[in-house]
Amino acid sequence: MTSSPLIHIEELKKHFQMGGTTVRALDGVDLDIQAGTFTVVMGPSGSGKSSLLYLLGGLDRSTSGQISVSGERLDQMDENALALFRRRTMGFIFQSFNLVSSMTALENVAFPMQFTGTSIAQRNESASKLLEQVGLADRSHHRPSELSGGQQQRVAVARALVNNPSLILADEPTGNLDTASGIAVMQLLSDLHRSGRTVLVVTHDPRMTRFATHKIFLLDGHVVSEAEYQSAILDMTQTVPE
Amino acid sequence: MKLLDLFRLVINNLSRRKARVGLTAVGVVIGTAAVIILVSLAIGLQKNATEQLYGIGDLSLINVYPGFGGEMFAGGGGSVKIMQGGGGEGSGSTDMLLLTNSALDDLSAISFVQSVIPREYLQSSMIMKFKKFEGGSGVYGIGTNDLADLGLETQQGSTALSRATVVIGYMVAQNMYDPTLRPGQEPPLPPDLYDQQIQLVLSKWDADGNEIRKNISVRVSGILTESGSEADWSIYMPLEQIKTLNEWATGIRVNYNKDGYSEVLVKVENPDHTLEVRDQIITMGFQANTMLDFVQGINNFYKILQVVLGGVGAIALLVAAIGIANTMAMSILERTREIGLMKAVGATNRDVLAIFLGEAAGIGFIGGLGGVLIGWLAGQGLNIVAVVYLAQQAAEQGGLPPSVAVYTPLWLPIFVLLFSIFIGMVSGLYPALRAATMIPVQALKYE
Ligand SMILES: Nc1ncnc2c1ncn2[C@@H]1O[C@H](COP(=O)(O)OP(=O)(O)OP(=O)(O)O)[C@@H](O)[C@H]1O
Ligand SMILES: [Mg+2]
Numbered sequence: 001m002t003s004s005p006l007i008h009i010e011e012l013k014k015h016f017q018m019g020g021t022t023v024r025a026l027d028g029v030d031l032d033i034q035a036g037t038f039t040v041v042m043g044p045s046g047s048g049k050s051s052l053l054y055l056l057g058g059l060d061r062s063t064s065g066q067i068s069v070s071g072e073r074l075d076q077m078d079e080n081a082l083a084l085f086r087r088r089t090m091g092f093i094f095q096s097f098n099l100v101s102s103m104t105a106l107e108n109v110a111f112p113m114q115f116t117g118t119s120i121a122q123r124n125e126s127a128s129k130l131l132e133q134v135g136l137a138d139r140s141h142h143r144p145s146e147l148s149g150g151q152q153q154r155v156a157v158a159r160a161l162v163n164n165p166s167l168i169l170a171d172e173p174t175g176n177l178d179t180a181s182g183i184a185v186m187q188l189l190s191d192l193h194r195s196g197r198t199v200l201v202v203t204h205d206p207r208m209t210r211f212a213t214h215k216i217f218l219l220d221g222h223v224v225s226e227a228e229y230q231s232a233i234l235d236m237t238q239t240v241p242e
Numbered sequence: 243m244k245l246l247d248l249f250r251l252v253i254n255n256l257s258r259r260k261a262r263v264g265l266t267a268v269g270v271v272i273g274t275a276a277v278i279i280l281v282s283l284a285i286g287l288q289k290n291a292t293e294q295l296y297g298i299g300d301l302s303l304i305n306v307y308p309g310f311g312g313e314m315f316a317g318g319g320g321s322v323k324i325m326q327g328g329g330g331e332g333s334g335s336t337d338m339l340l341l342t343n344s345a346l347d348d349l350s351a352i353s354f355v356q357s358v359i360p361r362e363y364l365q366s367s368m369i370m371k372f373k374k375f376e377g378g379s380g381v382y383g384i385g386t387n388d389l390a391d392l393g394l395e396t397q398q399g400s401t402a403l404s405r406a407t408v409v410i411g412y413m414v415a416q417n418m419y420d421p422t423l424r425p426g427q428e429p430p431l432p433p434d435l436y437d438q439q440i441q442l443v444l445s446k447w448d449a450d451g452n453e454i455r456k457n458i459s460v461r462v463s464g465i466l467t468e469s470g471s472e473a474d475w476s477i478y479m480p481l482e483q484i485k486t487l488n489e490w491a492t493g494i495r496v497n498y499n500k501d502g503y504s505e506v507l508v509k510v511e512n513p514d515h516t517l518e519v520r521d522q523i524i525t526m527g528f529q530a531n532t533m534l535d536f537v538q539g540i541n542n543f544y545k546i547l548q549v550v551l552g553g554v555g556a557i558a559l560l561v562a563a564i565g566i567a568n569t570m571a572m573s574i575l576e577r578t579r580e581i582g583l584m585k586a587v588g589a590t591n592r593d594v595l596a597i598f599l600g601e602a603a604g605i606g607f608i609g610g611l612g613g614v615l616i617g618w619l620a621g622q623g624l625n626i627v628a629v630v631y632l633a634q635q636a637a638e639q640g641g642l643p644p645s646v647a648v649y650t651p652l653w654l655p656i657f658v659l660l661f662s663i664f665i666g667m668v669s670g671l672y673p674a675l676r677a678a679t680m681i682p683v684q685a686l687k688y689e
Pocket of ligand 2: 049050051171
């Protein structure tokens, strides 16, 4: 692929000041992600996966470095521009679903369209279609508390799609799910990829790699090769005391 | 975000937490109801007072008296006569600005002045007699041949003044009594004096203290309509006639053009200009006053009362405002993740601000609506009770019965409703700003 990448990251740093010490969640990340790929970000806990995803989604500010998505510099946008950018181009899926508990599945899916000025009829139609697509047409009027974890995450997937984003960002979407539900969600994400969207998933789950076209490995805020990563993981497991 | 979507979302969000919204709104209900009732009460009192004051006098009339000079006005200075030195008594400079005919011309020249009419009061004691009745009233000589120039009207006869006739106020006859009546006897009905000859018995005393009487007979050519003012108690005659009587009473020849009149009534075209004309007259150096000052003083008092009572209610609203701020702060804390989600799906800071401000305003509106309704109903209830009671009082003590005790003009509930919405927004401003400026990740990660 010679076209310019959908995502271009250069020297990206995210540091947190904690009292006297500096936590380097990301410490100089360079990364290119092409449009239409399914990328899995792997790494041990605390390696900076979520930090990377939130920066990519424009939900947080980097300490330094460049992030471009579709050629637009997120690190140079103001709050308002970022919000509009998220609205147009991104769909988020979270580990803890983040559904509004007082709203039905349908209302949750339609939620993002309140800010786009879509007509109510149009909203309901799109939301119903998406619920059908994730296999929950018969659960439209259930509230989150009346749905299983897997069903809730599928509602969240539908919600992420409602503004027809080109980029899907998922932070451990299967982390709170049992094996079967997890696979169903992965299957959904894979379907999205095959329908032409760019998908980026942060996960611990090695099964996710089956669907991935690209893999990124993070260690202590740095991108490393798969080989480095595997040996580091091996070291870690060996140093665990009996 | 579309306004309609905003409204819909705010209403949905508020109905999600009915109990809490309701409880917070109760504070606003109490505050707004208090404002409505208290201000309505003040307005009701003012209305009553103004109704009672209605007849106090013609508000376009200015009473002008000789002045102590004051600021000399330029231009017409030459036409104003100053009496020098107080007749040698030598108590310093008592220069008086006199109401001579040329001064009257100056008064007439002021814009908006309709008429300038001298008035002299009788300078002796007087008893009025008719058949077995006696009475007393203020006797005035008026420098016009028609009392209509002063805005007076008659219920019988005419307002025209002519020699040997008088026009009397409504209460003059009512106030006559039978001096031969012994205690316990039923007093007779007051006489009908219209077109009757009545006797005016004037008294003066000579140097030795002997009473000298003068008896004159006049015909009552008109009886004035009741006005609730001084005119009710007055007897009016032509100026010439009072001059003769006063010359007899004081033994001094009167030259109005040299000594000036003791009082001049200035009638202004309409009450809107009364104060401005009054001020000009004072600038000319005369003394001048008008009933309008008094009425305005009373009005100002009730304005202040309204503000004070409204302020008492507003304190209740302040407490309610703290309640709204608290509820909104709680709500925002609980919904932090929801705020994070809103931002993740593309809500701008302004959208978030509008949503939470809208919710706070909504609580204010709900409370305001309830308070306006309750305040208005309570006011109506109070009216029914109070008007009955006050009417009884008025019947016992005389005087006009009040028409209302509590009066709620339309602007009041509208203003209070808008104000409670405003209070809601102000109280919700800080929490809403906090919500709007939350960093999305932090809101999403909030536990
Ligand atoms: N708000 C914060 N304040 C301070 N330190 C933070 C904050 N957020 C993250 N960190 C630190 O940054 C580092 C990376 O965190 P991040 O959440 O990106 O890890 P992760 O790879 O997603 O881990 P996990 O797999 O457990 O979710 C961690 O050491 C974490 O403690
Ligand atoms: Mg994480």
